[in-house]
Amino acid sequence: MSQKPDDYLIDKVIKGENNAYAELVDRYKQMVYTLAYKIVKNREDAEEVAQDTFVKAYNALNDFKGDSKFSTWLYKIAYYRSLDYLNKNKRRVKTTKIDISEEYNIASLDDALDALEAKDRAEIIKHAIQKLPGEDSVLITLYYFETLSLNEISKVMGISPNTIKVRLFRGRKRLAKILENNLEKEIIHSYGRK
Numbered sequence: 313m314s315q316k317p318d319d320y321l322i323d324k325v326i327k328g329e330n331n332a333y334a335e336l337v338d339r340y341k342q343m344v345y346t347l348a349y350k351i352v353k354n355r356e357d358a359e360e361v362a363q364d365t366f367v368k369a370y371n372a373l374n375d376f377k378g379d380s381k382f383s384t385w386l387y388k389i390a391y392y393r394s395l396d397y398l399n400k401n402k403r404r405v406k407t408t409k410i411d412i413s414e415e416y417n418i419a420s421l422d423d424a425l426d427a428l429e430a431k432d433r434a435e436i437i438k439h440a441i442q443k444l445p446g447e448d449s450v451l452i453t454l455y456y457f458e459t460l461s462l463n464e465i466s467k468v469m470g471i472s473p474n475t476i477k478v479r480l481f482r483g484r485k486r487l488a489k490i491l492e493n494n495l496e497k498e499i500i501h502s503y504g505r506k
Contacts, residue, residue: 318382325373333373337366340383343458344390350441350449351394361397365390380467384460387468391450440490448483455480 316335324332344365349358369389376385441449454460454468462473462480469476 319378322373322376322382325370333370336382340386341366343383344386346453346457347387347390347450348394348397350453351391351446352397353446357397357401358394361390361394364397365393368393380464383458384464384467387454387458387460387464388470391468436491440487443490444483444486447479448486451476451480452483452487 318336318339321332321336325336341362345358345362348361348365349355352358352361365386369386372389376382441452444452450469451465454465455462460468462476465471465476466473471479
């Protein structure tokens with residue numbers, strides 16, 4: 313895959329070189345699929361949403377003004393296509409209520425994480441993020457894994473940066489609670505107790 317800038321590839325596509333769009337798709341297919349999966353919670357549905365996202369982006373490429381990064385613009389399309397898909401199929405983004413009022417012992421959580429191998433940690437974090445409500449999962453993925461700024465996430469989701477900041481805080485608390493529960497089970501299991 314080439315390392316040509318997105319703007320260069322977009323110009324090529326607009327001029328009729330469709331193979332340049334294949335490079336953009338290849339560059340962002342995993343990102344779009346991951347975002348869709350976080351919302352629709354089903355692999356086949358996420359693949360359908362991802363394909364729909366790239367078709368819509370291709371058809372609207374002339375409207376891309378470059379006010380934000382291409383990836384931010386594409387995320388916004390994927391986000392709303394995912395919500396449209398849920399709405400079309402009369403499904404809702406799953407949410408769960410988790411009591412986040414109690415304090416967590418972050419030091420013991422860090423000690424427990426250090427005791428696990430990196431592969432195990434990544435797997436536990438991946439599963440914990442999947443247990444988060446849809447919006448929390450999306451926010452954490454965009455902010456920590458795709459490293460979008462609060463302003464970029466704001467553009468994607470149509471929510472103010474301050475609201476994003478508050479929701480990220482709450483999402484991290486929920487993730488800490490899920491990780492705490494999972495790690496306690498892992499520690500108990502590793503000591504041979506059930």
